[in-house]
Amino acid sequence: xxxxxxxxxxxxxxxxxxxxxxxxxxxxxxxxxxxxxxxxxxxxxxxxxxxxxxxxxxxxxxxxxxxxxxxxxxxxxxxxxxxxxxxxxxxxxxxxxxxxxxxxxxxxxxxxxxxxxxxxxxxxxxxxxxxxxxxxxxxxxxxxxxxxxxxxxxxxxxxxxxxxxxxxxxxxxxxxxxxxxxxxxxxxxxxxxxxxxx
Amino acid sequence: xxxxxxxxxxxxxxxxxxxxxxxxxxxxxxxxxxxxxxxxxxxxxxxxxxxxxxxxxxxxxxxxxxxxxxxxxxxxxxxxxxxxxxxxxxxxxxxxxxxxxxxxxxxxxxxxxxxxxxxxxxxxxxxxxxxxxxxxxxxxxxxxxxxx
Ligand SMILES: [Zn+2]
Numbered sequence: 001x002x003x004x005x006x007x008x009x010x011x012x013x014x015x016x017x018x019x020x021x022x023x024x025x026x027x028x029x030x031x032x033x034x035x036x037x038x039x040x041x042x043x044x045x046x047x048x049x050x051x052x053x054x055x056x057x058x059x060x061x062x063x064x065x066x067x068x069x070x071x072x073x074x075x076x077x078x079x080x081x082x083x084x085x086x087x088x089x090x091x092x093x094x095x096x097x098x099x100x101x102x103x104x105x106x107x108x109x110x111x112x113x114x115x116x117x118x119x120x121x122x123x124x125x126x127x128x129x130x131x132x133x134x135x136x137x138x139x140x141x142x143x144x145x146x147x148x149x150x151x152x153x154x155x156x157x158x159x160x161x162x163x164x165x166x167x168x169x170x171x172x173x174x175x176x177x178x179x180x181x182x183x184x185x186x187x188x189x190x191x192x193x194x195x196x197x198x
Numbered sequence: 199x200x201x202x203x204x205x206x207x208x209x210x211x212x213x214x215x216x217x218x219x220x221x222x223x224x225x226x227x228x229x230x231x232x233x234x235x236x237x238x239x240x241x242x243x244x245x246x247x248x249x250x251x252x253x254x255x256x257x258x259x260x261x262x263x264x265x266x267x268x269x270x271x272x273x274x275x276x277x278x279x280x281x282x283x284x285x286x287x288x289x290x291x292x293x294x295x296x297x298x299x300x301x302x303x304x305x306x307x308x309x310x311x312x313x314x315x316x317x318x319x320x321x322x323x324x325x326x327x328x329x330x331x332x333x334x335x336x337x338x339x340x341x342x343x344x345x346x
Binding site: 016017019020021024025028029030032033037038042045046047050051054057058060080122123125126129144147150151153165169172173176177179180183191194195198 | 206207208209210213215238239240241242243244246247248249250252253254255257260261264265267268269271272275280300
C-alpha cells in the first residue's frame with residue numbers, strides 16, 4: 001500500500017519527489033472535491049489544494065505516521081483554509097440574501113409538477129447546499145464535510161481537526177441543522193421533494 | 199432522557215457513534231416519541247443529501263500543473279541543517295573550552311562528561327550546561343551566538 005511506502009520513506013529527501021508524484025496522483029481528486037466544498041469555487045479550490053500539497057511536501061519530515069496520508073493532508077488543509085478565511089474575514093461566495101421578497105429563491109424548482117427524480121433534485125440542491133456551507137464557520141464546515149462527504153468517523157475527524165470527539169459531535173450536529181434550516185428557507189420545494197423521494 | 203437531550207444526540211445516533219446505555223435510551227425514547235422520530239427522519243434526509251452529492255471534478259490539466267508546482271518547491275532538509283549545527287557546535291565547543299580554561303585555569307578537574315553536566319537542545323543546536331560549579335552560576339559553554 002501507498003501508506004506503507006509513505007512510512008518507509010518518511011524523511012528521505014531524495015525520494016520525496018517521486019513519492020509525492022504518486023501521492024498527488026492518488027489523492028488530488030479527493031482533495032479537490034473537499035477543497036471545492038470548503039471554498040465554494042474552482043479557483044480557490046485549486047489554490048487550497050496546491051497550498052496543502054506544497055506544505056505537505058516541504059514539511060514531509062514532520063509527517064505524523066499515526067495518520068493516513070490523506071488525513072494529514074486534510075489537517076494541513078484545515079489549517080490553510082482557516083488561515084485563509086480569517087485573513088479575508090469571509091468567503092467570497094458568501095451571499096445569503098438570495099431569497100426574493102416573496103420568499104421564493106433562485107434555486108427552488110419553478111414547477112412542482114415536473115416530478116423529477118432524486119438525482120435531479122440532488123443536483124438542483126447542490127448550489128443551495130454550497131451556499132449554506134459557505135455561511136458556516138470554517139470549523140463547522142470542515143466537520144460536516146469530513147463526516148458527511150468524506151464519510152469519516154468522528155474519531156478520525158477529531159484527529160484531523162485536533163479536537164475532542166465531543167466537539168466534533170456538536171459541530172456536526174449543529175452544522176447539519178444550519179444547512180437544513182437554510183434549505184427549508186431558500187429552496188423549500190426542492191428540498192421537501194427530495195426528502196419525499198427517499 | 200428527555201426530548202431535548204435525545205434531539206441533541208440525533209446526529210451521533212444516525213452516524214452510529216453512540217453505544218451502551220446512551221444508545222439504549224435513545225432507542226427507547228424514539229420508539230415512544232413521534233416528535234423525535236420526525237426530527238430524526240429530517241436529519242437522516244439531510245445526511246443522505248450531503249452524502250450523495252456529486253463530487254466536484256478538477257479541470258483536466260490540474261494534476262500535471264499541481265505536480266509541477268509542488269515538486270518545484272524547496273524542501274526543508276533536516277539532515278543538512280543538522281550538519282550545519284554540528285559544525286557550529288564543534289567550533290563553539292572549542293571556543294568555550296578555551297574560555298573555561300582561561301577562567302578557571304588548571305586548578306579544577308576536567309571531567310567534562312561528569313554526571314552533573316546536562317545537555318539542552320535549543321534553536322542553535324545543542325547547548326551544554328555544566329553545573330559542576332553549582333555554588334556559582336552555571337557555565338553555559340555555547341554562548342549566545344547567532345540568531346535566537
Ligand atoms: Zn421526544
